[in-house]
Amino acid sequence: GQQVMQIPQYQHVQEGEDFTTYCNSSTTLSNIQWYKQRPGGHPVFLIQLVKSGEVKKQKRLTFQFGEAKKNSSLHITATQTTDVGTYFCADFTDKLIFGTGTRLQVFP
């Protein structure tokens, strides 16, 4: 079946540094959703990407969908301690397949 992988698995950054997580699939991605899960919490929907090459921004967060729809990325500019958590991408075909997640730790 389809596998959605994310790299890196973990990332530790100093507050103010940038952060990027990459989402890759063994098959062409259909419809990418990004979620954030705070430590001890539940996943919260961030954004959805549908079109090839699509770029969406939410304040310091930039989401991209690859031109070939084989990958997606989330970039955070100037991280803050409130950005701590695990970021998941998920591909929707007939159901949502979650990626392996990237855990972000931000040191003040």
Add this chain to the structure above:
Amino acid sequence: SQTIHQWPATLVQPVGSPLSLECTVEGTSNPNLYWYRQAAGRGLQLLFYSVGIGQISSEVPQNLSASRPQDRQFILSSKKLLLSDSGFYLCAWSGGGDQPQHFGDGTRLSIL
């Protein structure tokens, strides 16, 4: 607005005991409902989903089962828990299709 309730928040059960986790959604009708399990530090594994009352699709063969007795109620059950059933169980709902999923607060299940 829509809300999703999941309980209990934490549960400690002995091996071989039964399980019943309940999830209810308010403020919407005919939602798609989902049960996920998340092992510590890992991703989300889809266990069951339902598109309507009495309609259950199982994703992973296991000793768990799910039921949807009412439109906005989703129950996860087991007759005999195994040690490997430990984890963080999350219920979610969506409006169907590729619409975003909205998660409950989860149940942390520990099997002793």
